[in-house]
Amino acid sequence: MTYVAKHEPLKCHRCGACMELVACPGADEMVCIGCGACVITCPHQAIELITSKREKKISIYVNEEKFKVPELISVKEALVELGYQIKDHFAESGLFAPCQIGGCYSCVMMIDGKAKPICITRVREGMKINTTLPREYTPLRIVTNFTGHPTGGVGTPWEFKTGQDIIEVGCYAAGCNFRCPTCQNWFVTYLGREEPKTPYEAAKILSEVRKDYGVDRMFISGGECTLNKPWLVQFIRELKKLNPDPAAHFHVDTNGSLLDFAYLDELMEAGMTDIGIDLKALQTETFMHITGLQGKTKAEKFKETAWKAVNYLVNTYEGKVFVGVGIPYNKELITLEEITMMGRQLLKISPFLQVSVLNYRGEFRKNIAIPTTKEMKEVFQVLKDTGLKNVTVQTKNGIIGPRGK
Numbered sequence: 001m002t003y004v005a006k007h008e009p010l011k012c013h014r015c016g017a018c019m020e021l022v023a024c025p026g027a028d029e030m031v032c033i034g035c036g037a038c039v040i041t042c043p044h045q046a047i048e049l050i051t052s053k054r055e056k057k058i059s060i061y062v063n064e065e066k067f068k069v070p071e072l073i074s075v076k077e078a079l080v081e082l083g084y085q086i087k088d089h090f091a092e093s094g095l096f097a098p099c100q101i102g103g104c105y106s107c108v109m110m111i112d113g114k115a116k117p118i119c120i121t122r123v124r125e126g127m128k129i130n131t132t133l134p135r136e137y138t139p140l141r142i143v144t145n146f147t148g149h150p151t152g153g154v155g156t157p158w159e160f161k162t163g164q165d166i167i168e169v170g171c172y173a174a175g176c177n178f179r180c181p182t183c184q185n186w187f188v189t190y191l192g193r194e195e196p197k198t199p200y201e202a203a204k205i206l207s208e209v210r211k212d213y214g215v216d217r218m219f220i221s222g223g224e225c226t227l228n229k230p231w232l233v234q235f236i237r238e239l240k241k242l243n244p245d246p247a248a249h250f251h252v253d254t255n256g257s258l259l260d261f262a263y264l265d266e267l268m269e270a271g272m273t274d275i276g277i278d279l280k281a282l283q284t285e286t287f288m289h290i291t292g293l294q295g296k297t298k299a300e301k302f303k304e305t306a307w308k309a310v311n312y313l314v315n316t317y318e319g320k321v322f323v324g325v326g327i328p329y330n331k332e333l334i335t336l337e338e339i340t341m342m343g344r345q346l347l348k349i350s351p352f353l354q355v356s357v358l359n360y361r362g363e364f365r366k367n368i369a370i371p372t373t374k375e376m377k378e379v380f381q382v383l384k385d386t387g388l389k390n391v392t393v394q395t396k397n398g399i400i401g402p403r404g405k
C-alpha cells in the first residue's frame with residue numbers, strides 16, 4: 001500500500017511546524033512520498049495520509065540484489081514491500097523504526113554509501129541499499145538545545161532544585177516512540193530538520209557547556225533519548241571520558257519503555273549516575289490515553305518495562321545510581337485514585353524513591369488547563385499518605401518538596 005499526505009486547509013493554523021520541524025524528503029521537488037512525518041508532527045492534525053496508487057516502478061538494489069518497487073515511497077516502505085518486518089525494540093530481527101520522523105536515526109542504513117534514516121529517505125532509480133551497517137559506522141542522532149537548566153529533570157535530586165541558579169546542563173534528543181497528545185516538548189520531539197551529531201560531538205559540546213556554567217551535572221532528555229541505544233551508550237561513555245572528575249554526574253531522563261535489564265546494565269557500565277523514569281500510568285488504558293499509543297500489547301509491554309526498570313535499578317544498583325520517578329498529572333489524563341495506586345506500587349519498591357509529579361498543561365494536540373496549585377497539593381498529599389518519603393510536585397508557583405516549598 002502506498003500513501004500520500006493530504007493537507008486540510010481549514011484545520012491548518014499556519015503554525016509553521018511542517019516547514020520548520022519536518023524533514024520532508026520530497027520538499028525540494030514538491031512531491032510527497034507518503035512517509036507520514038508531517039502527519040505525526042502537525043499539532044493541529046491538519047494532515048492525513050490517504051492511499052495512493054504508484055503505477056510506475058523503479059529498480060533498487062538491496063544488499064546487491066535488484067528489485068522493482070513503486071516510485072515515490074520511502075526506503076522503509078520499499079523494504080516492507082519486499083517483505084521486511086517492522087519490529088519493536090525487543091524483537092531479534094526486523095526493521096527498528098520507532099520515531100518515523102527522522103529524529104532518532106535508529107533506522108539508519110547505508111544508502112548509496114551514506115548512512116541515512118530509511119523512514120524519511122526517498123527511493124531513487126538505481127539506489128543501492130545495504131541493510132547492514134559497516135563496522136566503522138559511528139551512530140548519529142539529532143540532539144539539540146545544549147544549555148544550562150535551573151530545575152533539571154525527573155532524575156535530578158530534589159535538594160538541587162533551587163529554581164533560581166543553573167544546576168545542570170543538558171541537551172535533548174529528537175524522536176520518540178510515544179505519541180503523547182500533550183507532549184510537553186514537541187518542538188524537540190518532532191525535530192527532523194537538523195544535522196545529526198555523533199555521540200563524540202554531542203559529548204564534547206555538552207562538556208564545554210558544563211565548563212561555561214560551572215556545574216557538575218549533565219543530562220540528556222528528549223524526545224526519547226533511549227531510542228538509539230548504541231548512540232546513547234557511547235554518548236554517556238564519552239561524557240565520562242571528557243569529565244573524569246568525581247563530581248561529574250551523568251543523568252538520563254527517559255520514558256523507560258525500552259530499558260530492559262541488559263540496556264540498563266550497559267548504561268551503568270558506561271557511567272550513568274542518575275536517571276529519571278517517567279512512568280505515565282499504572283493502568284494500560286490510562287497509559288494509552290496519555291501516550292497516544294494504539295496497540296494494547298505494545299503499550300502494556302512499554303509500561304511494564306518502565307516499571308520493571310525502576311525496580312531493577314533500585315534493587316540492583318543501590319547506592320550507585322540516583323533513581324527518580326516522574327508521574328504526569330492533570331485530571332483530564334489520570335485520576336487521583338490511580339495516582340494513589342501508583343504511589344502504593346512505588347512504596348513497595350522503596351519508600352525513599354524520589355517521586356516527582358509534573359503538572360501537565362495543554363500542549364501539542366490537547367488543550368487542557370494546567371492544574372491549579374490546590375489540585376497539585378492534593379496530589380502531593382495522596383502520595384505522601386501512601387508512605388512515600390520523597391515526593392515533589394510541580395505547581396504554577398514552584399516546586400513543593402518533602403520539606404515544604
Ligand code: FES
Nearest residue numbers: 099100102105119
Ligand atoms: S525511525 Fe527513522 S529516524 Fe527514527
